[in-house]
Amino acid sequence: MQADLSGKVALITGSTKGIGREIALLFAENGADVALNARSEGPAAEIIRKIEILGRRAIFEPADIFEYAQVKGMSERVLQRMGQIDILVVSGGSSEEIAPGFFRDLDPESYVNFAKSQWISRLYCVRAVLDHMIERRIGKIVLLGTDAGRWPTPGESLPGGSGAALVMSTKVLAREFTRWQIRINTLSTTVTLDTPGLDMVLSASSASKVFKKALKRQPFPLKSADVAQATLFLASSASDAITGQTLSVNGGLCFPG
Numbered sequence: 001m002q003a004d005l006s007g008k009v010a011l012i013t014g015s016t017k018g019i020g021r022e023i024a025l026l027f028a029e030n031g032a033d034v035a036l037n038a039r040s041e042g043p044a045a046e047i048i049r050k051i052e053i054l055g056r057r058a059i060f061e062p063a064d065i066f067e068y069a070q071v072k073g074m075s076e077r078v079l080q081r082m083g084q085i086d087i088l089v090v091s092g093g094s095s096e097e098i099a100p101g102f103f104r105d106l107d108p109e110s111y112v113n114f115a116k117s118q119w120i121s122r123l124y125c126v127r128a129v130l131d132h133m134i135e136r137r138i139g140k141i142v143l144l145g146t147d148a149g150r151w152p153t154p155g156e157s158l159p160g161g162s163g164a165a166l167v168m169s170t171k172v173l174a175r176e177f178t179r180w181q182i183r184i185n186t187l188s189t190t191v192t193l194d195t196p197g198l199d200m201v202l203s204a205s206s207a208s209k210v211f212k213k214a215l216k217r218q219p220f221p222l223k224s225a226d227v228a229q230a231t232l233f234l235a236s237s238a239s240d241a242i243t244g245q246t247l248s249v250n251g252g253l254c255f256p257g
């Protein structure tokens with residue numbers, strides 16, 4: 001799809017690789033200025049170059065989205081450098097240290113990081129931009145989540161529980177935020193080709209067989225570009241009548257109600 005994001009600034013976390021990177025490039029193609037984020041700069045300079053060639057502004061701001069102080073600092077620096085934040089997309093946060101796996105194989109000390117990965121990190125980012133969005137009575141928020149939060153998947157007890165919490169938080173926040181004209185939705189995805197998240201579950205998860213089987217069963221192979229298209233819809237005026245929803249983009253793998 002095409003959308004007019006000209007004049008908008010989008011902060012996209014976890015955007016130097018994978019789904020976040022694809023979203024950043026697509027948003028810039030559709031007119032947005034973009035603030036990129038990851039824990040470290042990595043390939044950010046190359047993405048910034050690509051965005052600047054499109055005639056848009058792009059910056060990189062580091063932060064670990066598991067740490068609220070860092071997230072707050074990042075959003076303040078983005079505001080200083082870009083002047084505004086109209087769109088927040090929260091992606092990223094998977095890592096080999098918290099690969100999904102069968103419950104009996106998971107270290108209880110890691111539970112809290114699963115909650116941060118799929119849920120709390122999203123809330124940290126929302127909180128960090130909220131006062132700015134309230135002040136301007138404008139805002140589109142898209143949170144990347146997981147279909148494991150909507151469909152019982154062996155090996156996903158922790159990501160699934162955290163993903164389910166994100167679905168409910170999205171509904172509650174939508175009800176709280178309508179008074180300020182802020183829309184918030186979750187985009188729930190599953191095994192996605194060409195992403196670090198998929199590489200990680202195939203290599204590091206004690207339940208990797210589950211994910212290999214899911215890939216075979218997925219009728220329509222899912223790529224990060226497909227997830228980016230749906231994110232563009234939820235960030236654009238085309239979805240102005242939609243808030244508090246969770247949209248599954250999953251290649252037809254399952255049918256969450």
Ligand SMILES: NC(=O)c1ccc[n+]([C@@H]2O[C@H](COP(=O)([O-])OP(=O)(O)OC[C@H]3O[C@@H](n4cnc5c(N)ncnc54)[C@H](O)[C@@H]3O)[C@@H](O)[C@H]2O)c1
Nearest residue numbers: 014016017018019038064065092093094190191192195197
């Ligand atoms: N890829 C999949 O198969 C899959 C499956 C289900 C759900 N998802 C959802 O999609 C999101 C994006 O997936 P992805 O495959 O692009 O991988 P990812 O979650 O690993 O995101 C990669 C990007 O996030 C950055 N990042 C990682 N940890 C971070 C942290 N703590 N703070 C800031 N940046 C961090 C990385 O540097 C990179 O730029 C996931 O977070 C998850 O919510 C993906």
